Amino acid sequence: MPEATIIVLNRSGLHARPAASFVRAAAGFGADVRLCNLTRDPGRTASAKSMLAVLGLGVGHGDEIRLEATGADADEAIDTLLALVAGGLGEGTAEVIGE
Amino acid sequence: MRTLRGVAAAPGMASAPPALLEPASGSGAPLLRLDAAVEESCRQLDLLAARLRDRGLPDESEILEAQALMAADPELLEAAGRRIAAGMAADDAILAAGEEAAAVLEELSDELLAARAADVRDVAARIARAVRGEAPPQLSRRSILVARDLTPSTTAELDQSLLAGLALEGGSPTAHAAILARALGIPAVVGVAGLLAAASGAAELMVDGNAGLVMLEPGAEDRQRLAHWETEHEARLDAERALHHRLLATADGHRVMLGANIGSPHDASVALRAGAEGVGLFRTEFVFMGRRRAPDEQTQAAAYAQVLRDFGERPVVIRLMDIGGDKPLPFVVLEPEPNPFLGVRAIRLAEREPELLSTQLRAIVRAAAEAGVPRPLIMAPMVADLADVRRVRALLDEAVAAVGAAVTPQLGIMVEVPSAIVVADQLADEVAFFSVGTNDLTQYLLAADRTNAALAERQDPMHPAVLRSIASLVAAAAPRGVPVAVCGEMGGDPVGAVVLTGLGVSELSMGPASFGAVKRALASVTLAEAQELAKRCLDAPDPATSRAWVSERLAV
Numbered sequence: 001m002p003e004a005t006i007i008v009l010n011r012s013g014l015h016a017r018p019a020a021s022f023v024r025a026a027a028g029f030g031a032d033v034r035l036c037n038l039t040r041d042p043g044r045t046a047s048a049k050s051m052l053a054v055l056g057l058g059v060g061h062g063d064e065i066r067l068e069a070t071g072a073d074a075d076e077a078i079d080t081l082l083a084l085v086a087g088g089l090g091e092g093t094a095e096v097i098g099e
Numbered sequence: 100m101r102t103l104r105g106v107a108a109a110p111g112m113a114s115a116p117p118a119l120l121e122p123a124s125g126s127g128a129p130l131l132r133l134d135a136a137v138e139e140s141c142r143q144l145d146l147l148a149a150r151l152r153d154r155g156l157p158d159e160s161e162i163l164e165a166q167a168l169m170a171a172d173p174e175l176l177e178a179a180g181r182r183i184a185a186g187m188a189a190d191d192a193i194l195a196a197g198e199e200a201a202a203v204l205e206e207l208s209d210e211l212l213a214a215r216a217a218d219v220r221d222v223a224a225r226i227a228r229a230v231r232g233e234a235p236p237q238l239s240r241r242s243i244l245v246a247r248d249l250t251p252s253t254t255a256e257l258d259q260s261l262l263a264g265l266a267l268e269g270g271s272p273t274a275h276a277a278i279l280a281r282a283l284g285i286p287a288v289v290g291v292a293g294l295l296a297a298a299s300g301a302a303e304l305m306v307d308g309n310a311g312l313v314m315l316e317p318g319a320e321d322r323q324r325l326a327h328w329e330t331e332h333e334a335r336l337d338a339e340r341a342l343h344h345r346l347l348a349t350a351d352g353h354r355v356m357l358g359a360n361i362g363s364p365h366d367a368s369v370a371l372r373a374g375a376e377g378v379g380l381f382r383t384e385f386v387f388m389g390r391r392r393a394p395d396e397q398t399q400a401a402a403y404a405q406v407l408r409d410f411g412e413r414p415v416v417i418r419l420m421d422i423g424g425d426k427p428l429p430f431v432v433l434e435p436e437p438n439p440f441l442g443v444r445a446i447r448l449a450e451r452e453p454e455l456l457s458t459q460l461r462a463i464v465r466a467a468a469e470a471g472v473p474r475p476l477i478m479a480p481m482v483a484d485l486a487d488v489r490r491v492r493a494l495l496d497e498a499v500a501a502v503g504a505a506v507t508p509q510l511g512i513m514v515e516v517p518s519a520i521v522v523a524d525q526l527a528d529e530v531a532f533f534s535v536g537t538n539d540l541t542q543y544l545l546a547a548d549r550t551n552a553a554l555a556e557r558q559d560p561m562h563p564a565v566l567r568s569i570a571s572l573v574a575a576a577a578p579r580g581v582p583v584a585v586c587g588e589m590g591g592d593p594v595g596a597v598v599l600t601g602l603g604v605s606e607l608s609m610g611p612a613s614f615g616a617v618k619r620a621l622a623s624v625t626l627a628e629a630q631e632l633a634k635r636c637l638d639a640p641d642p643a644t645s646r647a648w649v650s651e652r653l654a655v
Binding site: 024049 | 161162164165168169172173174175198203204207208209211212215219275363366385386392398402621
């Protein structure tokens with residue numbers, strides 16, 4: 001089963017808008033995708049296709065999450081979602097460095 | 100006449116009869132099954148989201164899109180379905196399921212996520228209304244809306260031509276209703292204790308969203324204040340409208356290029372809409388953050404190409420990674436450093452981690468080739484001297500050869516290390532442009548750590564030492580035809596922008612939110628006046644004195 005971990009760097013974590021981008025992308029795959037908040041609640045996973053379940057994980061800035069997928073397009077789902085989270089889920093980056 | 104005090108949430112003033120929102124009942128619409136009600140609710144929310152997007156409110160629009168996702172949430176519908184199967188009515192079932200989901204979110208220690216509980220309840224109520232065949236609440240005439248709190252979807256659904264103002268007993272300035280009111284230009288006051296009881300019998304209500312006041316049955320003095328505000332407001336709007344589609348220039352038409360500072364591909368579209376002529380600073384750290392392994396060439400190239408394509412013919416200055424010990428990354432082995440801002444950071448990392456910088460350079464060259472940008476602008480941060488420039492140049496030449504694309508990158512430098520200004524004449528012979536990072540230049544020049552709050556007063560770039568440094572940089576660059584830009588916060592400060600223009604800076608790059616204020620400031624002086632002010636500030640005893648001089652001139 002493909003899986004991956006990544007740290008969420010959005011300033012306010014997976015709150016409404018970034019969570020929506022994430023859930024929308026996850027819903028586009030046939031694979032069953034589950035999400036775990038390793039930092040706050042490592043024992044629990046939630047469906048990445050449910051907005052309420054993803055919000056319910058309470059993923060905050062700097063939390064590490066794990067993605068797991070099962071199904072035909074599982075690898076593609078993990079790659080896509082990972083890149084999406086790494087890119088800030090359409091919010092840009094949390095930190096401003098330099099100048 | 101009576102005045103209630105609240106918190107100012109959206110500026111402006113208005114007076115009208117108060118209105119309370121009541122759910123419209125008996126619309127005659129047929130009762131719906133849960134699945135049809137969900138579909139109808141999603142359709143309404145998507146429609147409202149599209150309406151807000153059309154009005155140039157993408158952020159608020161996304162809140163409603165998130166609610167549309169909640170409405171169709173498989174877990175919410177499953178929870179409601181279980182209750183229906185157990186004999187509960189559909190509207191009660193969805194309300195109970197929504198309440199259950201809201202309770203889970205409220206228990207989270209995260210304030211922002213807990214606030215989403217209200218969004219879930221709002222969605223469940225909307226679906227329940229659809230099940231019952233009820234229409235969304237609406238205003239019947241021009242009114243000041245009075246409520247305990249207001250959901251964003253309700254606010255968005257109201258006929259804005261009838262919504263003169265907003266007064267809430269609860270809520271805070273950061274609540275969605277307040278954000279939406281600001282975005283729509285509707286004056287709002289929130290957190291008004293005792294409002295609902297007091298307003299119930301009032302014939303007229305005035306909201307003062309500037310002072311945070313609600314006046315019941317406003318008197319002659321209040322009306323006079325309202326009329327005065329309306330006149331001033333119109334004049335301000337006219338001034339901003341007149342400047343919006345104009346380029347950044349002084350009163351006598353001396354042009355300064357207006358660039359945007361962006362930190363991700365998403366920021367690029369925002370900057371374009373705001374009227375950026377180009378990107379003066381594209382920070383690339385976003386592509387490295389939140390990863391276990393360094394991003395490969397393809398991943399980086401895709402992100403850079405997106406911004407280059409968005410801006411087309413307009414210049415985009417891509418800054419090489421400014422990574423150091425203050426922001427450790429899992430894939431960069433950094434020795435702990437007592438002074439990361441004076442340590443092995445940015446291009447200094449190239450010696451220890453050559454592949455990191457080389458990969459980024461190849462990715463930029465590749466992105467430029469893919470986006471059809473023959474002369475991409477690359478900016479190296481933390482350059483101290485000629486040796487630094489030549490080191491980056493060598494790596495860049497290698498990258499161009501490795502990619503094999505017909506691309507000739509223009510290498511410029513970020514001016515933040517004071518030594519670069521001391522040897523600026525040497526550097527000017529070998530770089531395509533200078534861009535001053537005033538925040539770091541100030542902290543390095545004045546030896547004052549900008550992360551130390553106790554030294555905050557020593558961070559003002561209006562300090563004569565900073566101004567003289569920039570003046571000497573311009574003096575070294577101008578005869579060699581090398582442009583000097585400023586991409587630090589100073590460029591987005593109206594006072595700073597005027598002085599920099601007077602010093603001979605030819606491009607100002609800033610967050611798009613500062614565009615309007617900087618345009619207004621520059622349009623209020625001639626080039627000769629800006630030069631005169633700059634000259635005076637070079638000899639000022641301290642930054643505060645300079646600020647006072649320039650502010651005084653701008654206020655006239």
